[in-house]
Amino acid sequence: MSLIFFPIETERMSLIPATVKLYLLELHDRPAFASNLNAYVPAEWPPDQITPDVIEEFIGRMRAKDRKMWSFYWLLHRKASELPVLIGSGGFLAHETGTLEIGYSILSGYQNKGYATEAVRSMIQWALSSLKEDCIIANTYPHLKASVRVLEKNGFHFKGNGKEEGTITYEFRREN
Numbered sequence: 644m645s646l647i648f649f650p651i652e653t654e655r656m657s658l659i660p661a662t663v664k665l666y667l668l669e670l671h672d673r674p675a676f677a678s679n680l681n682a683y684v685p686a687e688w689p690p691d692q693i694t695p696d697v698i699e700e701f702i703g704r705m706r707a708k709d710r711k712m713w714s715f716y717w718l719l720h721r722k723a724s725e726l727p728v729l730i731g732s733g734g735f736l737a738h739e740t741g742t743l744e745i746g747y748s749i750l751s752g753y754q755n756k757g758y759a760t761e762a763v764r765s766m767i768q769w770a771l772s773s774l775k776e777d778c779i780i781a782n783t784y785p786h787l788k789a790s791v792r793v794l795e796k797n798g799f800h801f802k803g804n805g806k807e808e809g810t811i812t813y814e815f816r817r818e819n
Contacts, residue, residue, distance in 0.1 A: 653765045658715040683726045690748035711737045743776045759793045777817040782810045
C-alpha cells in the first residue's frame with residue numbers, strides 16, 4: 644500500500660509523519676533532528692516509554708517490505724515568531740491479524756491540557772480515511788487514568804484485559 648503523507652493540522656498542532664531518517668537523527672544527532680523537524684526539542688524528550696530500543700523497533704517496522712507502522716511527531720504551535728515545540732508522538736501498528744493498534748505518548752509537562760485527545764482524534768480520522776480502517780484498538784494500563792480518558796473522549800470502549808500482563812484493551816469502531 645502506497646500512502647502520501649503530509650502534516651496533519653489540528654487546532655493547536657501539526658502532526659509530522661515520522662520517517663526512518665528522522666528516527667535515526669533522533670537517536671544519533673539531536674541538533675539535526677530538531678533542525679529537520681524545524682522545531683524546538685525539549686531537553687526531556689523523548690517521553691519515558693520511547694527508549695532507543697523502541698525507536699530501533701520502529702525503524703525495523705518502517706523498513707519492512709510490507710510496512711506495518713505509521714507514526715507522527717506532535718509539534719505544538721506557538722507564537723508566529725517561535726519554533727513549534729515537540730511535545731509528543733503517536734502512531735499505528737498493523738498486527739499480523741489485520742488489527743490496527745494506536746499508541747501515543749506525551750511529555751509530562753504537556754499532559755492534562757487536551758493535546759493527546761486532540762492528536763489522537765486527528766490520527767483516528769487519518770486512519771479511517773487513509774488506511775480505510777473500521778476498527779482500531781488501544782492497550783493501556785488501568786492506572787493511567789489520563790490515557791483512559793483520552794481513549795474514551797475519542798470514542799473507544801473498554802473491551803477487557805490486554806494481551807500483556809496488567810494491560811487493558813479499548814476498541815474504536817467506525818459508526819455506519
